[in-house]
Amino acid sequence: MFSLKRIIMGLISLFAVIQLVPVNRTNPPEADPIVFKNPQAEALAKRACYSCHANTNSWDWYSYIAPVSWIYIDHVIVGRQKLNFSDIAATMANGGEGGEGMISRAHAEEEAAGGTTAGTQTNAGEIVDNIAETMQEGSMPPSYFYLTHRADATLTAAEQQILVDGVREALTGR
Numbered sequence: 794m795f796s797l798k799r800i801i802m803g804l805i806s807l808f809a810v811i812q813l814v815p816v817n818r819t820n821p822p823e824a825d826p827i828v829f830k831n832p833q834a835e836a837l838a839k840r841a842c843y844s845c846h847a848n849t850n851s852w853d854w855y856s857y858i859a860p861v862s863w864i865y866i867d868h869v870i871v872g873r874q875k876l877n878f879s880d881i882a883a884t885m886a887n888g889g890e891g892g893e894g895m896i897s898r899a900h901a902e903e904e905a906a907g908g909t910t911a912g913t914q915t916n917a918g919e920i921v922d923n924i925a926e927t928m929q930e931g932s933m934p935p936s937y938f939y940l941t942h943r944a945d946a947t948l949t950a951a952e953q954q955i956l957v958d959g960v961r962e963a964l965t966g967r
């Protein structure tokens with residue numbers, strides 16, 4: 794028979810042990826950072842998006858506590874693959890064969906709709922459209938991000954527009 798005390802002791806030891814699992818909390822060099830012309834757009838992106846979409850993560854306290862850290866670190870890895878403000882070249886290029894990024898998804902959708910896509914200009918447009926879309930539908934930033942970053946994560950419609958316009962201005966003409 795397991796007593797309640799043994800179960801609790803067991804859970805505490807398990808919690809302690811999982812803290813030892815190595816994790817991949819990295820900030821790789823910024824290979825091709827976006828250059829915002831509008832400082833307000835830059836500040837908004839940094840505040841609401843950079844925790845998962847740039848290589849300059851401040852790695853908040855909860856990123857050190859398993860198992861929350863595992864989920865969060867995984868989201869940063871996937872988030873950077875889809876959209877990385879520290880590596881625009883990779884974000885633009887990741888629509889290639891087997892690409893993991895949002896461009897490949899956008900290409901697939903466009904192909905399904907009978908259209909064709911080519912070139913950096915199109916990719917910039919797709920990135921901007923996806924950013925606008927995810928914020929409008931409320932899927933970005935993800936809802937759990939509001940738990941720890943409510944003030945940073947909350948963008949008014951006007952702020953969303955400034956961010957979208959700022960990214961467009963920075964990406965077009967590259």
Ligand code: HEC
Nearest residue numbers: 841842844845868871872875895923924927933934935938
């Ligand atoms: C807490 C982490 C986190 C934050 C903060 C965050 N994202 Fe994301 N984002 C993700 C993850 C994880 C994915 C990939 C999974 C997905 O598509 O749902 C993603 C995917 C995306 C995509 C690609 C969607 C697609 O499938 O094509 C866009 C665009 C995006 N995010 C924009 C933003 C913008 C803009 C912000 C800031 C306003 C933001 N994100 C903030 C984690 C985050």
